[in-house]
Amino acid sequence: MTAVPTTPPLDASPPARVPALAVSGVTHRFGDRKALDDVTLRVPAGSFTALLGPNGAGKTTLFSLVTRLYDNRSGSIEVLGRDVRLQAAAALSQLGVVFQARTLDLELSVLQNLLYHATLHGIGFAKGRQRAMEVLARAGLADRARDKVRTLSGGQMRRVEIARALIHRPRLLLLDEPTVGLDIASRAALLEQVRSLVSDDGIGVLWATHIIEEIMPGDRVVVLHRGKVRAEGTFDEVSAMVEASSLSAAFLALVGEQAGGAI
Numbered sequence: 064m065t066a067v068p069t070t071p072p073l074d075a076s077p078p079a080r081v082p083a084l085a086v087s088g089v090t091h092r093f094g095d096r097k098a099l100d101d102v103t104l105r106v107p108a109g110s111f112t113a114l115l116g117p118n119g120a121g122k123t124t125l126f127s128l129v130t131r132l133y134d135n136r137s138g139s140i141e142v143l144g145r146d147v148r149l150q151a152a153a154a155l156s157q158l159g160v161v162f163q164a165r166t167l168d169l170e171l172s173v174l175q176n177l178l179y180h181a182t183l184h185g186i187g188f189a190k191g192r193q194r195a196m197e198v199l200a201r202a203g204l205a206d207r208a209r210d211k212v213r214t215l216s217g218g219q220m221r222r223v224e225i226a227r228a229l230i231h232r233p234r235l236l237l238l239d240e241p242t243v244g245l246d247i248a249s250r251a252a253l254l255e256q257v258r259s260l261v262s263d264d265g266i267g268v269l270w271a272t273h274i275i276e277e278i279m280p281g282d283r284v285v286v287l288h289r290g291k292v293r294a295e296g297t298f299d300e301v302s303a304m305v306e307a308s309s310l311s312a313a314f315l316a317l318v319g320e321q322a323g324g325a326i
């Protein structure tokens with residue numbers, strides 16, 4: 064007779080989830096100026112993490128280091144557990160990014176822009192086309208695939224950029240102030256698109272912003288100011304950290320500047 068095990072096997076508990084992004088002790092200088100000063104932060108897998116900081120906080124510099132536009136000479140940066148210096152190709156294959164400046168070719172069609180990006184990721188034409196139509200459908204823009212980018216609104220262009228950043232199915236998505244210049248409705252549509260990637264697909268998102276209204280209870284927040292992380296935690300934890308009644312008041316206390324909505 065076969066014995067029936069009464070205790071679960073030792074390896075039954077789920078493995079600890081590797082963070083989508085782990086930054087440890089990163090400093091970056093431009094000449095004498097420290098743009099980032101011993102920055103340590105985490106984007107857990109499947110989280111929406113807001114990187115909240117005013118102009119000049121160091122948000123873009125951090126993105127440039129994670130994406131390897133700049134070389135990190137101190138500390139470490141890991142994407143899904145892969146070090147961006149030591150395992151650059153493996154780390155970058157898990158990373159999608161939407162930079163602050165628009166980078167679509169206005170004279171090409173939406174589909175051509177996406178296919179070009181797919182090729183850069185080594186995805187063949189047929190598969191690239193299939194993926195492009197998938198990500199455009201998710202963005203609600205499948206019917207605009209053959210239109211020139213020039214004919215889209217600013218909000219639609221941003222949604223195409225997000226779709227493009229997802230074509231190689233990354234597990235971490237970085238967005239550098241993606242709502243700049245958008246009206247309230249376009250901003251809301253963009254946030255909804257990105258939040259659904261977190262809730263439906265478990266993608267880790269780092270959303271750089273200076274607009275407090277874009278952050279929701281339940282989000283994680285990293286407050287960056289003059290190159291230093293001033294606070295990190297959930298929306299409520301960051302507010303409680305300085306005994307503030309709201310995130311806006313907490314931000315004011317943490318950075319000592321006027322913070323009324325947009326900072």
Ligand SMILES: Nc1ncnc2c1ncn2[C@@H]1O[C@H](COP(=O)(O)OP(=O)(O)OP(=O)(O)O)[C@@H](O)[C@H]1O
Pocket residue numbers: 093096097098116117118119120121122123124125
């Ligand atoms: N290429 C550069 N050369 C010299 N200084 C730079 C360079 N890029 C950024 N800096 C400086 O580094 C600091 C951080 O800038 P960064 O652009 O990373 O901030 P940010 O939070 O993205 O600001 P913003 O919201 O205005 O984009 C600032 O003091 C900025 O002047």
